[in-house]
Amino acid sequence: MAIRLGNTCLNCDNLSSDNMCSVHSVKVGHLYTCDSFEMKARLADERNCTTCLRYERQDCANPTKAAPGMMCAVWAPKGLMSA
Ligand code: SF4
Numbered sequence: 648m649a650i651r652l653g654n655t656c657l658n659c660d661n662l663s664s665d666n667m668c669s670v671h672s673v674k675v676g677h678l679y680t681c682d683s684f685e686m687k688a689r690l691a692d693e694r695n696c697t698t699c700l701r702y703e704r705q706d707c708a709n710p711t712k713a714a715p716g717m718m719c720a721v722w723a724p725k726g727l728m729s730a
Pocket residue numbers: 655656659660661662667668669670671675679680681682683684685
């Protein structure tokens with residue numbers, strides 16, 4: 648089973664610094680999400696083999712193709728990325 652980043656308000660581009668949603672004008676948190684979710688561009692860019700938990704490990708799904716800038720469907724976050 649693939650482990651992925653969740654689409655929550657915490658990594659949504661519509662979350663402002665005071666935890667207000669700029670779409671709905673309400674306070675939100677990491678437990679919430681909605682259909683207007685938009686992944687922060689920086690986090691989306693960071694999803695590649697070098698930030699994958701499986702990079703250069705035996706459980707990599709595509710060991711012959713894994714490389715910086717590449718990614719596959721079972722990418723899993725290597726560590727907590729700051730939002
Ligand atoms: S648009 Fe949706 S997912 Fe994004 S911050 Fe607002 S409520 Fe959360």
